[in-house]
Amino acid sequence: MRICRRHGRRAEIWFILHVPGVGVLQAPQHPDTAVFNTDGKTFSAAGLSFEPVEAMRTWKVQFNGMMRLTESPRTDVTKEEGRLVHVKFSFMWSAYTLPFNFDTDIHPRSIARAMAIEKWNQQFFQDVRSSHQTHYNQWGQLWGGLHIEGHEEQHVRLKGFRDHSFGVRDWGFMHRYIVHFAYLEDGSCLQIVTLCFPTTTSDLRTGYVFAPNGKMEAVSEVDLVLSSIGEDGTMPDSYSFNFVAGGKTYHVQVEIYCQPTWYNGLQWESRVHERLANFTVNGLSGWGVCEFNYKNTTSTGCPLPPRESRPQQPLPDVTSSHRKLLTLPLSSPVCRSTELVGGKGSSLATLTALQSNGAMFKVPSGFCVTMAAMELQLKLHPTLKSKLEELKKVSCSGQVDALQGMCQSVGEMFTSVAMVPVVRDAIRAELDNLSTTSQFAVRSSAIGEDTEEMSAAGQMITELGIRGLDQICDSVQKCWASLYGFPAVQYRRQHGQPVVSSMAVVVQEMVQAEVAGVLFTQHPVTGHPGKMVINANYGLGESVVSGESHPDTITLSRGVDGSCQVEGVDLGSKTQQVVPLDNGGTALQEVTSAQSEKCCLSNDAAVRLGHIAVQVEDAYGGPQDIEWAVSEDTVYLLQARPITTFGIETEWELMHEFDTPLASEKEISTTSNVGEVLPGALTPLTASTVSRAVEYAAQYVTDSTGVKRCQPYFKKLGLCLGHMFINMHNLVELSEQHVIMGDKRVTEMAVVGRCLEEITMDDIIEYHGKSSLWKRIIHSFHLLKHLYTSKHMVHQLEKTLTTYSICRHDNATAMYQEINERLPECFQAWAAHTSCSGRSTSWSTVLMMVLSQGAEWTMQHFSDMAHFYVNCEQVTSADVPDALEKLAVKLIEEGHRDRLIAMSPQEAMAWLLGADSGPSGQLFQKFLDLHGHRCLREVELREMSWRAAPTKVVSTIQTMLRNNQIASVKEPFNFDEAVKKIKSPITFSGRYILKWTLPYARQGVVEREQSKSAAVKMSDHFKQAYWYLASLMVAEGRLPEEDLLFFLTHQEIGTLLRSRSAVLVAKALRRRRILPKQMSLKFPEICRGHPEPIEAGALSVSGSDLMLKGMPVSHGTVTAPARVVTRLEDAGTIQAGEILIVQSTDIGWSPYFPLLSGLVTELGGLISHGAVVAREYGLPCVVSVKNATAMFQTGDLVLLNGTEGSVRKLNANN
Template identity: 25%
Template sequence: MTVIPLTELDPADLERIGGKAAGMAVLIAAGERVPAGFCLTTDAFEAGRIPREEVEAAYAALGEDVPVAVRSSATAEDLPEASFAGQQDTLLDVTGLEDLLAAIETCWASLDSERALAYRAAHGIDGSRMAVVVQTMIAPRAAGVLFTANPLTGTRGEMVVDAAAGSGTAVVDGTVDADHYVLGEVIGPHAEGCLDRAQLTELRSVGRRIQEHVGAPQDIEWAYDADGVLWLLQSRGITSLFPLPESEDGQLRVYMEAGHMQGMQRPTTPMGASVMLRITRQWLDLFGATALEVPALLRFIGGRMFLDLTPFVRSPGIRRQLPEMMATYGPRVVPVIEQIVQDPRLTAQRLRIPLGAVARTVIRSAPPIARGVVAVLRRPEAERREILASAGAVREACEAPTDASTVAEHLDVAERVHLQVLDGPVLRSLNPLWVAMGCQSLATGLLHGLATESEVSEVVRGAPHNVTTEMDLELWRIAAEAAEHRELLTGTPVAQLVHMLREGTLPDIGLERFLAEYGHRGAAEIDVGVPRWGEDPAPVFDALANYLRLTDPVQAPDVRFRRAAEEGEAAITQLVQRVRDRRRPLAPLVGLLLRRTRQLIGLREFPKFLWLFALGQVRRHLLAAGALLAAQGQLEDAEDIMFLELDEARAAARDGTDQRELVAQRRATHERELRRRHVPVVLLSDGTDVEATLPVLEHADGLRGAGAAPGRATGRARVITDPRGARIEPGEILVAPTTDPGWTPLFLTAAGLVTETGAAMAHGPTVAREYGIPAVICVKGATTQIRTGQLITIDGASGRVSIE
């Protein structure tokens, strides 16, 4: 049967009735009032012929030539992850059989409209089939849309109603100024608008019933007829909401997104998150803080890493200073925290500090840190050499073969490897960073009134001994020496170049040596679920192609870096001279502090460089465990283990559980989150994106962010959301959501950098400063407000971005 009455639809039969019809079936099953009608299933669409007699009989059952609404109901429509709102056709007030048949044809044709095809491509949906819903028309006195959670702020405790007199289509297509209502727990009187208090109360009650029945926030179309009777026309999930944090105690909590500090805004895989939580536990145990609960400090929401700030927000002694304290994490955080500490729901409470844990941590960590800092101050060059030399030993320890042969043994190695790296090489490698940051901070204070922070930061331009800088320059040297192969490397598809490298047919340009040294790195490298360059060198070939397009010798990366180094040295000379002219007794101390800063700041990338060797071994053993589980039929392939957690992988090995369905669900969720463009900088446990509640500040002089690397640059924008497959022409300004070291090969040919998130201390801005290119961070919506090819000017000191 290709025509089914709406009252007989099975909500689970999505492939036959499509998303819209399935949503109506849910409403009917919940006992809600829905206009009568029928569904023409996808069977008819696949046959390519309308079953005229069936449609005629179903239409006649509704009444003689009754006006109907004809709505598309594609199988990829009104789904939890994609609404398809307005992408396919709806026709209203259709009267008569012939017009009805024509309207069905129109709905079918809209499946492959340009806008629908583009929407499916953007959401990674390969195909779709079309069912059609036919319902009797409701002559509305008022109609509109009800959101059971606030779609702008994400707040789950608020509902939003947009309404207009007459047809609701004007609200949906945006052709009228709708009456807008935000419904909290209490609905006060509304003097204006087309709905009264009783109707708003009824809509809120209906919304609660449907949301409770479905189990998720809903976007509901409704209409009040001439008699004041409420009809529901459609219900679908609100697809734009950021996932809701879990709150065990039911109290309002505050979470700050922390991935931007690592240049990581893409979602972490479930295994990547699980490993990160386990490592955090190991770090706390290492410092004697065993009493602290990791989930209370660190939480993954929507795959993104958040820190729980609730104890600090509620602390009477901290909350007032908190906005200023959080400035180091990025300027977008500050106004949000200022708003939060004024929230009456987050009243001050005494911060319960586990004094025993704090004491143990201080006793365990303070002496070695103090000794390390003193050693660096006394003999900086010797300490630097010894620390850099530790890379070989760490690499050897992490790449040494093991006798692991079972899933449990591979997981044991994956969990144990960090213990031998964290306590020793990584901790010691942090000491130069503490010294460099302390020296820079102290010098900035002594230069107060004589130089800005931006001017002081110029001393780190072209700073030596940065492993990320050295990596990028080494890749440039390979490109320079491979000039004779320019046509091959720039004109051959990257996949073919990767194949040639693996088959040994690529000319020897030094790439194998580069991957042997740096193959444990890549974009999003702190997530063990993401392949490294050694596994997938495609991004390295992309970077080589970028370098080989550079023909101006003045813009050669090594020349630019030497120029940046000269500017850094000159900055020290200029600043010391200013002090000598105005505060002469301080000049020797300021000079010493600035030189120590420049001498040591490049080592800030080294602790992570060492840690990545351990993460590389973790990934190798996880994949080995995944291969064993796949061989036993519990996973489809080895990579699927990255969509389990550590304990789940152990349980699968112990119990023989088939994890393929769970992996498929999590992979789909992960891919959906990969497409999410906006991540809240601060999120409340009720789902509120606090930044979205703040007033929008207009900037007549262009976009504003925060200066993170001084200097000015003008160039064509190149908007890139993923470094894989990215190409950037010399002189272009890179505009990205965020950047980590896996992005930095693009910096060597870029004239400047603009990011949507970040902090001045994060990897991307740090490397930009050392390359001598200006950088502006925390420009909200930069990748959508700026288009590739636009001429833009950025000021890395003031944080301004001007679009010409």
């Protein structure tokens, strides 16, 4: 797919889809590439559009149009081949490599060779400068839904590149070029170019290779000589060549299987053969494109007749004097400004200009009462203006009943005050200029109405059959009043638009229509561009627009050349029509049975309307919804507005909107570890801020060793369906191939809690390559230095947090800017935690090496290690339940137990925070001071912390009191006792090493928890700042609800503050709607390629005697009822003495640990949150038990063995 924007509303497109089982689909005009009547502003043409979402990261690629389906590409533009079918898709493209910029990244040897062979003179260097164009490539992944007429919709994921160039490109000066793009099965991608530009570079050979991990090597040598392959126009279907990049030689074999031909330029100045091919590069299979370009030297040139776009009406330059005008005739060029006359007035002025350029329709004469007139009305009626300020305050309160009452009051005031004389005089003057004094239509034309972002259809009034100055002035005031009707105000409020707005009013001569209705230039439901739909009824079109009558529906088939013919007629009942009354106004009139039984619009008239609609669509450069009327065989156009519904994202698109692209489908990812820190689906705001901070923090550790990977396209973490995953291919990069003391098992143990068989060292080397010995030594030195300084990083973070705050501003824009400037501090906090976690993992690795004595790591070794981590002092995660236990004991001692249980959580919170609670309240306040930044799903910005919503903790305290939960007694750790309990044999020297190492390892667990608490505390500052920003945006009318802020990305919030985009607010609402579905998804622990959720019902309990195995992390055996919790909001159902079975736990679960008798998690490892706290409480705990929440049910009697790592369901007999 390619779009090239040209002057004069023209573009060139290259567009072909090769779909297995369907055939070859290509743009219907191919091999010609010229497209006319584009909007001239965006990368869009012939239904294909490229829209940037995030700079250098993400693009949206959409198509809705006709394509030619053939067995092989069409080569003769004068012959009709294949059949035209409707194709529609909406893809997201996201980059996984850095861009390769041909200005800066080309290999010096390559460009030096090309320049050296040229004749250097003044003309040569002038040509180099004058013909320069900026050009870059970037590889990524494309995904989305593809619908081909006659076939089932399919969802696809495709690898591909984005090629962008701008500057001078004259096809006539190019002799020829060959360019190869290839993607290989290991995830590598490459481009090799050989070109001849006679005036500057007659023999340039260049390119690049990207490794699967994103490492780029520029091509230094290519042995493909342009003159030796296809110079005579005969292109081989099989050939080979070699190139060198990064000191490595690559052998390339090319096999062509499909070859479309395209002609560029109005006179077909160049010919391109876009050859689809299979590649083999150093034994690796791949696919891609070979592009052969020739200067087109045929004598006939383009066989098509001369073509050009319809002239588009330019937007006028609005001056200060224009802004003071109270009325504007529709014929005035300035009237095309939406700033002066709103959406409807501007559209009618544009149609009026088209009418004068020889169109086949007329626009009723008229004028606009400008927005300046309404502003003057408000200025000279101060009470009206103050009433609007009251309305603005009420709209931000969210009180619907009060808002409805205020809207009614404002509307009544608008119609009751007198119109300003000067405005009335301006209307009289415009009426005097009209050629008739017949009836008029008076219609509203508000800011944003009938635009691509908002329609506001039917919210403001239209007055028909109006006669004379007095009635027109009254109708104008009614239109002004309708701007503040409740439906209109609520619509603006819900779309983040200013409630206090402005409006123009259109006054037009009313057409005495015999037939009228609406025409859609594309099918309004399917978007089919080959189907135009007309709704028509007798009389005025109001009966069709308002839905008061069931109209006739005429479907026109439309050819790619603009021809139209009637395809089908669906007769409506047409029982009534709207007719004008002689004395003014309109009335409903019965339609005779004879009229009802036939179509109100003849086939000839329908086809004529179709041709007019094609004219209008070409003029606007996009599909239109057109209101029309026919009177005495003349077609009148009453309105044209863009159809805005075709680009709305489907549920599937929204679910996958933020998916992370993968370079290779072999990549392994896991929900472990990150599923504990960020369980469930993330909101877009969290995904664009905190998760990126964690990503960069993870990259920071790698970067600190000298292995440079810190860039936005390399992913150690990834998103799919809103859930976060760890990319194990990238996380285990610091293994033996880059660091001498590295061990992939170390990372696997820290993340998954076991050694992974799914990924081997050969896989990692294939993906990342292998460093030389001296580089591995240097990397190891840097890593040790980094781990040594990580403790200082945490201490510095904790010191910063003692006085840290994010400044509060009194307006949303300043507050957003404050947050934006402070976001790097969030990254620094998570970098400290990530580094500290690496330090802790390193000490755990030493312990494991002593226990295993060089043998393979087994579950017995993990079970033995658990003994060494019992009762680590000052573990933050364990401090939470400890503090709550002490508080519960204090409440019982002071006799408050029954009183607090009887209260609601809100009442109990108020009492605990009040002065009457005494020492108990002081303990509660101390708890909030120390741990108030924590909560369930604490890294999710939308989740309020315990400090912001203390009732989350209060309900847990009440549960503890109901169960008479008292503080547990912990035994201090004893090294000799721990050694006696382990089953792995230990040598004398091993025992000595253990005794020396163990204090550091245990302290490492403490520091890891402390650093996480500090990072979460930093995130909580941003959480509070974003909630405050949300409140400001609601107060300023930019958002209808505070909660919606979290369904925008950080970048989108900035865009919304600059543009008040109604599209973004609507998208946030749709994103929020699908979040519960995303939250309900569950994934396998280990995924290859893009994660696929486990289908609901795919796992079921079979039989009563069920046993699952996992990793033992806290010893002991217990038999008790199970409590299976799959939704966080159900955590409050936990009862004392139960065994909790859950996917994972984080700090938010800590308050419930005193109630439990055991813990089972589907995710986790030896030092995961659940394991650490379970050991502190002496609770039997088994982690990494696959599918436990699906296989067990609440109430099952369960035997949990935390020593062997088993969970068994018991029946009545056992």
